[in-house]
Amino acid sequence: MILFIIKRLLLAIPTLFFIVLIVFSLVHLTPGDPFQGEKAMSPEVLKALRHQYHLDLPFWQQFFYYINNLMHGDFGQSYKFIGQSINELIFPDNMGGFWVTLNLSLYSMLIIIPVGIVLGVYAGLYKNSFLDKLVVTFNVIFSAVPTMVTGPLLVLLFAVTFHIFPASGYGDGGLYNLFLPVMVLALAYIPTICVVTRGSIIEVLNSNYIRTARAKGLSDRVIIFKHAIRPTLIPVISVLGPMFVSVLVGAIVTEQVFALPGLGILTTNAATNRDYNLIMAITIFGSFLTIIFNLLVDIMYFVLDPRIKK
């Protein structure tokens, strides 16, 4: 088990290297540079700036600088917010950046995972019942309606009409301030979990080993909690990993709608400002999270499925 984890972590190193190489190349191949455009600058200033950020060096030298800094845990300087390091932007000392997104994600996942699984299990157990049809309809609607619609609608309902929750802002990061964005994310992601769980439990309950369990005279409760729950959860876990990552690297629309100063807003700003280092940092950080969560998913498989153990 520990050997397996170490092996996977070692394999992650070349993977990350290639991701950095690809991201770096793509960003540097795009036409224009961060100091072109909006403000007119004298050629001398421009030259000095380009020199300061190593933009006048050949591509491979720039890459070498970047990799070297990265290995020291340094994402470099921001091109937009002069004098600020990317690390400060993404992981600030006060609340902001990744910490906001992390907080939002944790609250959301705490709701998405249990609600999604419980709804899915019930819908699957009582397939074709009224409850099942209700859940399936809910899933179809909310997997089709994007967050940019549910967000403003929830604001209209809970903030403008009923004045229960604030319309936007991060506040102290408590559930009161985050309730609406968490709801938006929950509505967006619960359907995925729910559909997978429902399909999974229906398949498991039709399997031969569940028939054997029934033939033994076990009660439904024992059949579900002892025989059916583990195989049901395996496909659910495989969608949970990527889902958690996609919320963690910034719920772009949701953060915009509710003006939460998280990674999502940093991402949009970085893209519009051509802030190379920030774009690369967020992408590489996202890849890193993906690798970590895939590893976590594999560890969960290890724990749940005896067939994977050697």
Add this chain to the structure above:
Amino acid sequence: MSILSINDLVIKFAVEDGIVHAVNNISLELNQNEILGIVGESGSGKSQTVLAIMGLLANNALISGSIKFNNQELLGISKAKLNKIRGNEIAMIFQDPMTALNPYLNIQTQLIEPLLLHRCYTKSDAIAEAIRMLDFVKIHDARNKLKCYPHQLSGGMLQRVMIAMALLTKPKILIADEPTTALDVTVQTEILDLINQLKVEFNMATILISHDIGVILNVCDRVNVMYAGSIMERANVHDIFYKAKHPYTKALLKSIPNQESDILYPISGEPPNLLKLPNGCPFQERCENKFSKCTQGIFIKREFSNGHYINCNLDES
């Protein structure tokens, strides 16, 4: 003495295209201490009949008639009452042992479950009993096998585990639904020998289902030949083999491959569509002895001496 009696059992399934007539009005008795065979091709309703006994039919099944175990009606009883009988007094083993055991739980957990549930054993007693039973079904090194997961054992071994699991509660009836179909021939013989041995040691009645009439003739005391949801012929093994009366049984016996001759005798044609069965005998399309009565919707049941029963218009007496 009969321990299980099925009377006028009808099983239908409501599907999108209509009603599937899986089992049509069959009656049979299972006597103490006998192995009763049910033979028939796929879709003849043999599995559905025994699944009905166990209350394991699919949700869309419509069922009528009567299934009595020790004079207690099983159809329509509550799930709680049924759960006290299945796995306890009536146990069942299935066709594919590789998928019939839960791959996520080890053998011990699954094996001792019936004892903990029906016999209120303590865990350590149940384990001791499980080891004894694994020894009985000739699994070597039983104590270590308990810690294994199903994927670590072979198909034949898993079927032995299934049999051990079924026997732990000393059931009055064992239902074996194609227990050897998924296994290779040598393992098949071992499992059939084991089933034969159980009858003596456990004083238990067995229903053995197979599509292979050779398997049935080797092991069973009495045989039911099923076709498209009806029992076509029933007799003891000797009479089925030497004095078969029904054209379907005869065709079935003739189709057994034979080393002395190179010729195979298949039954021509295909089984009828269970969504729209013909009036009268379901075998009429393929029957060599078909005559006017058969196509007029007449389907006569006849009983001869020695419990020999046929469901056919042909007068063979």
